[in-house]
Amino acid sequence: KGLRGKGKGHQRAPRIPSQFSQEERVAMKEALKGAVQIPTVSFSPEELNTTALAQFGEYIHKVFPTVFKTSFIQHEAVGEYSHLFTVQGSDPSLQPYMLLAHIDVVPAPDEGWDVPPFSGLESDGFIYGRGTLDNKNSLMAILQALELLLIRNYIPRRSFFIALGHDEEVSGVKGAQKISALLQARGIQLAFIVDEGSFILDGFIPNLQKPFAMVSVSEKGAIDLMLQVNMTPGHSSAPPKETSIGILAAAVSRLEQTPMPNMFGGGPFKMALQQLANEFPFPTNIVLSNLWLFQPLVSRLMERNYITNALVRTTTALTMFNAGVKVNVIPPVAQATVNFRIHPAQTVQEVLKLAKDIVADDRIQFHVLNAFDPLPVSPSDDQALGYQLLRQTIQSVFPEVNIVAPGTCIGNTDSRHYTNFTTGIYRFNPIYLQPQSFSSIHGINEKISVQAYETQVKFIFEFLQNADADPRPVPHLHEL
Ligand SMILES: CCCCCCCC/C=C\CCCCCCCC(=O)N[C@@H](CC(N)=O)C(=O)O
Ligand SMILES: [Zn+2]
Ligand SMILES: [Zn+2]
Numbered sequence: 001k002g003l004r005g006k007g008k009g010h011q012r013a014p015r016i017p018s019q020f021s022q023e024e025r026v027a028m029k030e031a032l033k034g035a036v037q038i039p040t041v042s043f044s045p046e047e048l049n050t051t052a053l054a055q056f057g058e059y060i061h062k063v064f065p066t067v068f069k070t071s072f073i074q075h076e077a078v079g080e081y082s083h084l085f086t087v088q089g090s091d092p093s094l095q096p097y098m099l100l101a102h103i104d105v106v107p108a109p110d111e112g113w114d115v116p117p118f119s120g121l122e123s124d125g126f127i128y129g130r131g132t133l134d135n136k137n138s139l140m141a142i143l144q145a146l147e148l149l150l151i152r153n154y155i156p157r158r159s160f161f162i163a164l165g166h167d168e169e170v171s172g173v174k175g176a177q178k179i180s181a182l183l184q185a186r187g188i189q190l191a192f193i194v195d196e197g198s199f200i201l202d203g204f205i206p207n208l209q210k211p212f213a214m215v216s217v218s219e220k221g222a223i224d225l226m227l228q229v230n231m232t233p234g235h236s237s238a239p240p241k242e243t244s245i246g247i248l249a250a251a252v253s254r255l256e257q258t259p260m261p262n263m264f265g266g267g268p269f270k271m272a273l274q275q276l277a278n279e280f281p282f283p284t285n286i287v288l289s290n291l292w293l294f295q296p297l298v299s300r301l302m303e304r305n306y307i308t309n310a311l312v313r314t315t316t317a318l319t320m321f322n323a324g325v326k327v328n329v330i331p332p333v334a335q336a337t338v339n340f341r342i343h344p345a346q347t348v349q350e351v352l353k354l355a356k357d358i359v360a361d362d363r364i365q366f367h368v369l370n371a372f373d374p375l376p377v378s379p380s381d382d383q384a385l386g387y388q389l390l391r392q393t394i395q396s397v398f399p400e401v402n403i404v405a406p407g408t409c410i411g412n413t414d415s416r417h418y419t420n421f422t423t424g425i426y427r428f429n430p431i432y433l434q435p436q437s438f439s440s441i442h443g444i445n446e447k448i449s450v451q452a453y454e455t456q457v458k459f460i461f462e463f464l465q466n467a468d469a470d471p472r473p474v475p476h477l478h479e480l
Contacts, residue, residue: 154464227366245331265299
């Protein structure tokens with residue numbers, strides 16, 4: 001709605017092969033390095049590096065000139081530093097879709113890095129730096145693929161939006177939320193959305209030898225819960241039996257030692273394991289094919305690893321603790337913040353009640369700083385256009401990957417600000433991820449191989465064209 005309504009000229013565009021010249025391949029990796037070198041760090045919702053964000057806006061103008069000068073692409077800066085591209089397709093009868101990525105990155109002090117985190121240095125075939133996996137790779141690959149298609153005179157059939165938020169790492173309130181309001185005011189409805197949030201997972205599940213593509217169809221909810229204890233201050237030479245610090249420490253320790261219930265079976269993860277069953281050796285294949293019998297066993301096994309544990313329950317992370325004003329003063333107040341990530345089968349209210357029951361101490365005050373429910377589960381059936389387009393593109397770009405399975409994103413993404421536009425929200429990065437690279441996201445030595453980045457560009461180049469092709473049934477591989 002509201003997109004190029006001319007109703008004419010929507011002939012089929014010829015398929016353009018995803019082959020790039022040596023010169024283009026060099027230019028694309030250099031463009032990513034340049035993006036990494038701009039320190040677009042979000043420290044807090046109020047503390048963004050606005051100089052770097054402004055510089056980034058100029059940078060994408062410079063490296064993707066065709067995107068900015070094409071007549072059927074409208075560019076708008078939103079909330080000053082976020083960017084919305086409206087690509088008007090030639091066939092207004094096709095519902096548009098939207099690709100998301102974010103400009104900002106989490107802070108990266110130099111300590112522990114092999115190379116400075118904002119150097120974008122290339123070493124042993126890898127480009128190093130903050131944002132190379134989260135999420136400048138996606139942002140640059142989307143614009144790069146579009147630039148290359150435009151240079152080849154491609155005219156998209158289906159309209160689409162590209163929304164690039166500038167504060168995803170600290171809420172998305174100034175970026176994604178503003179873009180969302182703008183699209184809402186324009187009455188836009190979308191066929192589907194694709195965002196960051198999952199990968200081709202390699203080595204995350206014991207005994208599963210082959211990588212598989214997990215497309216996240218849901219996203220955990222979250223609560224930032226502040227616990228506070230107030231006590232009368234006094235001289236430390238004659239302390240009371242319990243201090244605010246002691247009471248609060250015991251309360252948060254109870255929360256840490258009492259995990260939220262295991263909800264395995266109540267989210268997409270069970271479906272993924274069933275789809276993966278035949279990829280495991282005996283007897284795991286039999287166990288996973290018969291979850292009606294073995295569900296209690298499997299759900300317990302999943303708790304053993306901290307990543308699979310995050311997929312079966314609401315997690316409880318103690319992230320901040322503040323108390324004390326002076327070495328010889330009984331502290332008047334102690335505060336701690338707990339970050340819960342809510343399993344798709346639970347709600348904010350349910351988790352709050354459980355947390356209060358676990359703490360079970362009237363001296364503790366609870367303050368909800370921020371909370372939202374898990375995101376609805378998007379369809380992954382044969383009719384789900386976004387899911388099937390991802391599946392089709394994964395099968396063509398990564399023919400060695402046998403399984404594409406739905407999953408839950410354990411982190412949060414900007415896509416949660418766009419739930420009004422579509423029931424189909426998919427989180428997927430076309431990149432192989434091993435547990436070690438998972439730790440580098442928000443950690444140290446974040447890096448992407450030059451080859452992986454080229455493949456990401458190729459994936460989007462193919463995806464944009466697949467979205468314009470006539471819908472046709474996608475053959476299922478390895479169905480149960
Ligand atoms: C099937 C078994 C293995 C499953 C393993 C899952 C491995 C994890 C794969 C991907 C998770 C990566 C999450 C990336 C998205 C997170 C984005 C992010 O950092 N968001 C922040 C900020 C925010 N928007 O709230 C966050 O705190 O979550
Ligand atoms: Zn991210
Ligand atoms: Zn992140």
